[in-house]
Amino acid sequence: MSRNTGYLKLYGVGLKVGMANIMAYRGDFFINFFIMLMAELFAPIITFLIYRSGAAFPGWTLEEVMMIQGVFLLSKGIGYVFFFGLVDNTLFMVREGTFDLLLIKPRPVLFMSLVSGINVGDLGSIFSGLGVFILAATYLSGTTLMQWLLFLALFVMSLTVMLAFSIIMGSTVIKWVGNGRVYEIFEAISSFGLYPKSIYGKAFANIISFIIPLSIIGFIPAAVLLGRPVTGIWISVIVSILFLILSTRIWKMMMKYYTSAGG
Amino acid sequence: MIIDTRNLKKTYITYERGTTFGATIKSLFVRKPIEIEALKGIYLSIEKGEIIGLIGPNGAGKSTTLKILSGILHPTSGEADVMGFTPWKQRKKYVANIGAVFGQKSQLIWDIPPMDSFQMNKAIYNIPEEAFTTRLNALVEMLDLSRLIHKPTRQLSLGERMKCEFVMAMLHDPPIVFLDEPTIGLDVIAKEVIRKFIKEMNAKGTTFILTTHDLDDIELLANRVVVINHGSIVFDDSLTNLMGKLGHKKIVKVILSQAYAGTTLKSGLEYEKNSELELEFTLDTSQMSLKAFMDHIAGELEIKDISIESEDIETVIKELYLI
Numbered sequence: 001m002s003r004n005t006g007y008l009k010l011y012g013v014g015l016k017v018g019m020a021n022i023m024a025y026r027g028d029f030f031i032n033f034f035i036m037l038m039a040e041l042f043a044p045i046i047t048f049l050i051y052r053s054g055a056a057f058p059g060w061t062l063e064e065v066m067m068i069q070g071v072f073l074l075s076k077g078i079g080y081v082f083f084f085g086l087v088d089n090t091l092f093m094v095r096e097g098t099f100d101l102l103l104i105k106p107r108p109v110l111f112m113s114l115v116s117g118i119n120v121g122d123l124g125s126i127f128s129g130l131g132v133f134i135l136a137a138t139y140l141s142g143t144t145l146m147q148w149l150l151f152l153a154l155f156v157m158s159l160t161v162m163l164a165f166s167i168i169m170g171s172t173v174i175k176w177v178g179n180g181r182v183y184e185i186f187e188a189i190s191s192f193g194l195y196p197k198s199i200y201g202k203a204f205a206n207i208i209s210f211i212i213p214l215s216i217i218g219f220i221p222a223a224v225l226l227g228r229p230v231t232g233i234w235i236s237v238i239v240s241i242l243f244l245i246l247s248t249r250i251w252k253m254m255m256k257y258y259t260s261a262g263g
Numbered sequence: 264m265i266i267d268t269r270n271l272k273k274t275y276i277t278y279e280r281g282t283t284f285g286a287t288i289k290s291l292f293v294r295k296p297i298e299i300e301a302l303k304g305i306y307l308s309i310e311k312g313e314i315i316g317l318i319g320p321n322g323a324g325k326s327t328t329l330k331i332l333s334g335i336l337h338p339t340s341g342e343a344d345v346m347g348f349t350p351w352k353q354r355k356k357y358v359a360n361i362g363a364v365f366g367q368k369s370q371l372i373w374d375i376p377p378m379d380s381f382q383m384n385k386a387i388y389n390i391p392e393e394a395f396t397t398r399l400n401a402l403v404e405m406l407d408l409s410r411l412i413h414k415p416t417r418q419l420s421l422g423e424r425m426k427c428e429f430v431m432a433m434l435h436d437p438p439i440v441f442l443d444e445p446t447i448g449l450d451v452i453a454k455e456v457i458r459k460f461i462k463e464m465n466a467k468g469t470t471f472i473l474t475t476h477d478l479d480d481i482e483l484l485a486n487r488v489v490v491i492n493h494g495s496i497v498f499d500d501s502l503t504n505l506m507g508k509l510g511h512k513k514i515v516k517v518i519l520s521q522a523y524a525g526t527t528l529k530s531g532l533e534y535e536k537n538s539e540l541e542l543e544f545t546l547d548t549s550q551m552s553l554k555a556f557m558d559h560i561a562g563e564l565e566i567k568d569i570s571i572e573s574e575d576i577e578t579v580i581k582e583l584y585l586i
Contacts, residue, residue, distance in 0.1 A: 006389050013386040017372060017379050024374035024415065098368045103335045105387050106359035112387075259275060259336075 007111065014115035018085075022120045029121060036124030040077065043194050044069050044132050060196045063139040064226055070133030071225075072194050072218025075155065077126035079162030084183075085117025086110075086166050091173040091180060099174075099258065110251050113170065140225065147225055154221035154233070157240045161213050164240075165190070167247035171254040193217040213240045264344075265439060265470055266309035266332065271341035273302040273327050273494075301327045302338065303494040309472065311438070314465050316485030316502075317474040320584045324494040325474040326443060332472065333441050334358050346438065359388060362432035366444035369424065370431045371416045377427040378412045381434060388435040395434065402430045405460055422453025429460060433469075440464075442473040446480055458483050478576045490583050498583055502576070509579045513553065515544040517560065518568040527563045532556075540567075 022029050044066060051062040090113055093099035102112040169182045193214035197205045208214040209232055216236045223230045278294040280286060302324045309315055319325045330336040332343065334350035334357050343350060348357035371380045385395045403409050406426040411419060419427070425445065432440055442461075446454045454477075461471055461484055473480060481488055481502060488505055490498040498505060522539045532551075534544040542564075546556050553571070560566065 006386075010386040013383055017375065017383055020375045020379055021372060096368075100330065100335045100365070101368060101370055103354065104333055104358050104361065104363050106355050107387060108355070 007107075010107070010111075011115055014118050015120075018118035018120050032121045033124040033127075036077075036080070036122050037128045038124075040073050040125045040128035041132070043191075044073070057196050057199050059198060063136055064222075064228070065196065066132055067136035067140075067226055068196060068218045068222040069194050070129060070131075070136045071155065071158070071222040072129075074126065074129030074133050075158040075162055075217050076190070077122070077124075077129040078159055079166060080122035080125045081119055083114065083117075083163045083166035084122075084169075085119035086113050086170040087117075087173065087182065088119075089113055089117035090170040091177065094174055094177050094258070109255065110167065110170075110248065137225075143225060143227070147227065151221050151225045154216065154224060154237070157237050158217045158221055160244050161217055161240050164244040164247040167244075167251050171247070171251045174251075174254040175257040190214060190217065193219060195219075209236050210239050213243050216240050264308055265311045266307065266343070266345045266472075268305055268307045268332070268343040269341060271302055271305040271307075271328070271331060271338045271343060272300070273324075273331065273336065274298055274300050274339045300494050302331075302341075304341070305491075305494075305496060307489065307496065307499070309470065311470055312465065312468055313487060314461070314471045314473065314485050316481040316488045317472060317491065318476070318478070318481060318488060318580065319491035323491045323584075325491050328491065329441050329443055329472065329474055333361060333363055359435070360437055360439070362435070362437035362440040364425075364428045364432045364440070364442050364445045366425070366442075366447035369416075369428065371424060371427055373417050374415055376413045376415055377408075377419075377424075377430070380416070380427075380431060381412070384431055384434050390435055394436075398434055398436060399430070402433055405463065406430065406456065420453075422449050422456070425449060425453065425457060426460075429457070433464065438468070439470045439472065442471060442475075444475055444477075445473070446475065446477050454479070478580060482576055490580070492584055505583075506573065506576065506579055509582050511547055511549040512574040512578075513544075513546045513548060514572045514574065515546055515556070516570045516572075517542045517544065517564060517566055519565055520567040521565040523564055529559060532559075 047065050047069060048062065050056070051065075056062075057065055090099065093102065093113075102109050102116070105112050165186055169186060172182055173179050189212065192200070192208050197209065197215050197219050200208070205215070209216070209220075213236055216239075220230055220233060220236055224233070275298075276296050277299055278290070279297050280290040280294060305324070305328055307328075317325050317328065327336065331338050332345060332350060334354040337351040345357065346360055348360070350357050370384075371377055372383070381399060384390075390398075403412060406429065408423075408426055408430065411423050412427065412430075416424060416427070429445075445461075446457055449457065458480065461473075465471055471484075473484065475481065485502060488498065488500065488502050489496055490505075498508075500508075516537075519540045519542065523542065528534075532544060532546075534542050537543055544556075544560075546553065
């Protein structure tokens with residue numbers, strides 16, 4: 001078995017175990033599913049109410065903004081299920097001292113932390129993102145295959161950024177083990193990606209495109225699908241890849257601070 | 264030699280903080296760092312097939328040694344060669360060849376059956392299907408787990424869970440297994456099963472390094488005892504030699520046929536009167552031989568019955584901890 005097939009297989013088993021784990025409490029699963037579904041729809045509902053009251057984001061129709069938010073929420077939903085468990089998992093395991101158990105496995109600790117952090121309980125957030133995305137997609141017209149392919153490639157980059165964020169947050173809790181509010185920082189920062197980039201000033205728009213790649217989470221892939229002109233796509237792609245590389249470097253650096261818990 | 268460590272040292276920094284409100288506020292801005300020397304130079308050589316009992320008081324450095332040897336922690340300095348690997352430098356390759364059971368940290372997933380956790384380990388260690396099935400069946404049979412591995416872990420007793428932890432640790436057939444307090448909290452029967460299992464696996468060639476506070480584990484399992492105290496090895500030999508080195512004291516219980524008035528025994532002989540007709544001596548054989556003692560009391564006391572016991576292992580170990 002090749003090395004990569006081994007990793008894929010392990011990820012598959014991790015997913016299966018994550019499903020079995022969450023299904024052990026079916027009632028909790030359905031309640032959690034419903035809560036996540038509703039909670040993630042908050043921003044699109046607010047946007048809808050803004051447009052209904054006659055206000056608007058200049059130059060953007062309601063359907064177009066919904067597309068940006070649908071892509072953003074879909075990416076975030078996938079991130080919640082597949083990546084963000086890493087943060088809770090690391091926080092919990094480092095505090096309890098059970099992080100040691102990941103270190104005695106013959107796999108990269110980061111990968112093990114991701115696999116053991118798969119959180120199918122947040123599946124509702126994928127559905128809310130998917131719902132908004134499909135609704136907005138029904139208004140698309142004349143979208144070419146090339147646009148869809150480019151969208152898919154950029155959506156992968158969007159997920160790359162989500163993964164990078166989760167690794168950075170997970171890294172911080174290795175050293176600052178009581179840092180349970182790290183999510184709030186992410187929520188606050190990432191919410192800038194929910195809206196069209198053109199509503200921000202040029203300097204800020206550049207920051208969220210080329211320094212902290214928030215635009216690529218929702219705006220850039222959605223704009224490509226909508227056929228709207230976007231500048232600096234490839235720079236954003238490169239920045240996203242660099243962001244992921246940076247996150248893994250931060251993880252490695254923080255791992256050096258790991259001291260285990262007393263025996 | 265399967266494990267060889269040279270001058271392993273581990274130092275870490277902790278911060279001192281007072282308990283008053285003022286001290287708590289002050290600690291937000293200024294903290295006094297304290298350097299802790301967890302290990303002060305550990306030299307340890309272990310042969311293949313040994314069962315080593317690593318003991319010592321809390322905070323002595325046992326778990327730190329175990330964590331360094333299992334690739335979890337980096338030492339501050341020193342060298343280690345375990346099966347040709349340096350654990351902290353070649354962690355991924357190295358840990359594929361070891362197993363570990365932590366009595367206070369479970370590898371099992373709480374809400375699902377142990378079988379799912381075993382499947383997870385199969386994927387982690389890339390164990391081929393056939394080898395996995397053969398090995399799992401053998402372990403399940405040895406530990407009598409067939410009825411339990413499909414029940415959710417949370418419904419198992421501590422003893423049953425511990426047996427499953429051993430299956431998790433042994434599925435990939437590691438030549439070395441590290442055990443950190445594997446019998447903690449278990450009842451007598453569960454301890455017996457676990458000890459029997461360790462002995463059986465050891466007979467098949469597995470090397471075990473065991474830390475424990477249960478001295479019965481040491482007495483019943485370990486070929487060799489390594490005592491760590493204050494970050495250094497203070498004893499490294501067989502349990503028999505440990506008892507020989509420190510177990511100078513004998514507990515002699517004497518049942519009298521006539522009460523002892525209490526004036527003629529040699530001064531310096533320690534004894535307690537359990538009753539009018541029962542005396543309990545604690546004899547230090549480094550001060551007075553057993554023969555001389557027996558001759559002496561036979562002349563002074565009306566002895567009806569007598570029993571002689573060696574000092575128990577716990578007392579001997581306690582003496583070593585206090586050195």
